[in-house]
Amino acid sequence: MVRARRLRKQFGDFVAVGGIDLEIRRGEVFGFLGPNGAGKTSTMRMIACMSPATSGELEVRGRDPATDGPAIRAGIGLVPQEDALDAELSVLDNLLVYGRYFDLPRRVIRERAGQLLEFAQLADRAGAKVDALSGGMRRRLTIARALVAAPELVILDEPTTGLDPQARHLVWERLYRLKREGVTLILTTHYMDEAEQLCDRLVVMDRGRIVAEGPPRALVAEHVAREVLEVRVLPADEAAVVAALDRHGAGCDRLADRLCAYGDDGDALLAAVLATGVHPEGVLVRRASLEDVFLRLTGRRLVD
Amino acid sequence: MSAARPTSVPLLRLTPLALARPGRARRLVERNLVVYRRGWTYVVSGFFEPFLYLLSIGVGLGHLVGSQRVGGHPVGYAAFVAPGLLASSAMNGGILDTTYGLFFKLKYAHTYEAVLSTPLTSADVAVGEVASAFLRGSVYSAAFLAVMAGLGLVGSPWALCCLPIAALVGLAFASLGLAVTAHLRSWQDVDMVALAVLPMFLFSATFYPLSIYPGAVGWLVRVTPLYQGVVLLRAFDLGAVTPGLWWHAAYLVVLAGVSLSVAAGRLRRLLVP
Numbered sequence: 001m002v003r004a005r006r007l008r009k010q011f012g013d014f015v016a017v018g019g020i021d022l023e024i025r026r027g028e029v030f031g032f033l034g035p036n037g038a039g040k041t042s043t044m045r046m047i048a049c050m051s052p053a054t055s056g057e058l059e060v061r062g063r064d065p066a067t068d069g070p071a072i073r074a075g076i077g078l079v080p081q082e083d084a085l086d087a088e089l090s091v092l093d094n095l096l097v098y099g100r101y102f103d104l105p106r107r108v109i110r111e112r113a114g115q116l117l118e119f120a121q122l123a124d125r126a127g128a129k130v131d132a133l134s135g136g137m138r139r140r141l142t143i144a145r146a147l148v149a150a151p152e153l154v155i156l157d158e159p160t161t162g163l164d165p166q167a168r169h170l171v172w173e174r175l176y177r178l179k180r181e182g183v184t185l186i187l188t189t190h191y192m193d194e195a196e197q198l199c200d201r202l203v204v205m206d207r208g209r210i211v212a213e214g215p216p217r218a219l220v221a222e223h224v225a226r227e228v229l230e231v232r233v234l235p236a237d238e239a240a241v242v243a244a245l246d247r248h249g250a251g252c253d254r255l256a257d258r259l260c261a262y263g264d265d266g267d268a269l270l271a272a273v274l275a276t277g278v279h280p281e282g283v284l285v286r287r288a289s290l291e292d293v294f295l296r297l298t299g300r301r302l303v304d
Numbered sequence: 305m306s307a308a309r310p311t312s313v314p315l316l317r318l319t320p321l322a323l324a325r326p327g328r329a330r331r332l333v334e335r336n337l338v339v340y341r342r343g344w345t346y347v348v349s350g351f352f353e354p355f356l357y358l359l360s361i362g363v364g365l366g367h368l369v370g371s372q373r374v375g376g377h378p379v380g381y382a383a384f385v386a387p388g389l390l391a392s393s394a395m396n397g398g399i400l401d402t403t404y405g406l407f408f409k410l411k412y413a414h415t416y417e418a419v420l421s422t423p424l425t426s427a428d429v430a431v432g433e434v435a436s437a438f439l440r441g442s443v444y445s446a447a448f449l450a451v452m453a454g455l456g457l458v459g460s461p462w463a464l465c466c467l468p469i470a471a472l473v474g475l476a477f478a479s480l481g482l483a484v485t486a487h488l489r490s491w492q493d494v495d496m497v498a499l500a501v502l503p504m505f506l507f508s509a510t511f512y513p514l515s516i517y518p519g520a521v522g523w524l525v526r527v528t529p530l531y532q533g534v535v536l537l538r539a540f541d542l543g544a545v546t547p548g549l550w551w552h553a554a555y556l557v558v559l560a561g562v563s564l565s566v567a568a569g570r571l572r573r574l575l576v577p
């Protein structure tokens with residue numbers, strides 16, 4: 001569905017995307033993780049044919065965005081980072097007008113708009129002004145709008161950022177439904193649990209480059225370990241604990257308020273810490289997650 | 305799969321119009337019609353301004369002012385002023401949406417962000433916005449012409465040509481408005497545009513003949529876009545048609561074409577970074 005080679009985006013001298021390779025397959029849910037400014041949005045916009053690449057090769061839906069932008073966009077639904085709803089139009093008109101941009105017959109759009117308002121749980125707000133909607137409603141309307149032309153590829157740039165947990169789960173549930181229907185999804189997110197649950201494969205971006213790539217569980221296995229031990233100790237005891245974990249062969253990250261150690265057996269790590277005679281203020285043994293991969297790859301790194 | 309080329313090609317200023325397709329630009333006109341339909345009072349108000357001028361200045365003040373000579377024939381003051389106001393009405397229809405309205409859409413509402421995620425291009429946006437303003441200007445002109453006819457201010461069968469000419473005036477100003485607005489940075493800049501439009505409205509031989517002005521000022525007035533419309537509409541309305549009028553029409557056609565092309569190029573750089 002998407003193929004990129006050495007894809008690069010510059011704004012003046014500033015390199016936002018520094019030459020990335022991508023291969024996104026049909027029917028896949030593909031995620032982009034990364035801190036703010038990593039270049040996720042710039043990449044999304046190039047794939048959505050809304051921003052020309054500075055150099056490199058890009059193919060989307062089997063065509064070249066440099067020459068076939070309109071034809072490629074005809075099969076893409078975009079949920080931009082900022083909602084970009086048409087504030088001069090009502091909720092329903094936002095769907096009807098947007099569908100017309102894709103040259104669809106009015107009858108078809110009307111029918112789909114009805115279904116999509118149900119899907120977005122906005123059927124009772126059809127006549128409302130966009131300004132009167134809550135953040136979650138606006139996000140759902142934006143997703144509904146992106147689906148009006150029944151796209152084969154949907155690109156979502158931080159679809160759940162800024163939503164409360166309930167609204168987030170509603171959006172996830174909608175995305176699962178799309179996934180089951182076989183729509184190819186590309187999404188960026190800050191939420192690791194979201195990426196872990198939704199994505200078949202993902203890349204971690206940092207400063208315009210891809211620093212890791214693969215299925216979520218494989219990334220966790222490759223970059224961290226099966227389990228994580230989180231310990232809080234007094235600053236004075238920290239060195240002793242780190243040394244003990246080091247002897248045990250466990251990777252360790254020092255965060256602001258705690259230490260994270262990675263190993264296949266979290267309880268064994270804990271035993272090693274306790275054997276030093278230090279009394280931790282708090283401990284937690286848990287399954288390793290993408291959050292840990294993210295921290296290891298882009299965050300503060302203490303020992304390897 | 306081909307390599308993406310650098311984005312700043314020397315021909316950029318002229319190429320974007322070729323990226324427009326009438327079928328796609330039409331969709332943006334449809335969008336604007338939906339907005340107009342919901343806010344029709346705002347649309348109607350744009351027509352009333354020149355209409356009120358016609359009543360107060362043309363008919364009212366006209367009682368105090370003697371008749372004017374156009375093409376060697378005397379005409380009443382109201383009949384003299386009416387085509388000037390018709391030109392202003394067409395101008396208003398053309399620039400209302402492409403100045404204030406467009407600046408708002410570009411800088412605040414970010415209306416085109418969503419539009420450009422569909423098959424439409426930035427060139428379609430330029431053509432679609434100008435076409436919408438052109439339509440609006442044409443409707444104003446037709447209504448104003450009907451009022452003129454109703455008040456007995458139409459002096460010749462040639463006046464039928466006033467409709468397409470007024471439409472051309474609306475088109476030229478819509479394109480010019482878009483080209484200028486796409487380069488503006490703040491609301492202060494937009495107010496400057498309004499500040500330029502007002503004297504043009506007052507002094508482009510709208511209310512009195514060009515012969516009032518001393519030579520240099522007269523030449524300044526002669527090059528304003530509104531003056532071309534006033535001359536054309538007055539001549540056709542009152543039946544004083546001469547071959548020299550082609551120059552005024554050509555001026556407006558060239559202005560419309562160049563402005564639209566400049567606008568499309570600028571919108572591309574703004575909207576497709």
Ligand SMILES: Nc1ncnc2c1ncn2[C@@H]1O[C@H](COP(=O)(O)OP(=O)(O)O)[C@@H](O)[C@H]1O
Nearest residue numbers: 011016034035036037038039040041042043577
């Ligand atoms: N239109 C632009 N002009 C200049 N710099 C930009 C523009 N868009 C993005 N950038 C810069 O590019 C970098 C990457 O931004 P972005 O792709 O939005 O990252 P992300 O979505 O991962 O947060 C940022 O430092 C941002 O400031």
Ligand SMILES: [Mg+2]
Nearest residue numbers: 040041081157
């Ligand atoms: Mg972003």
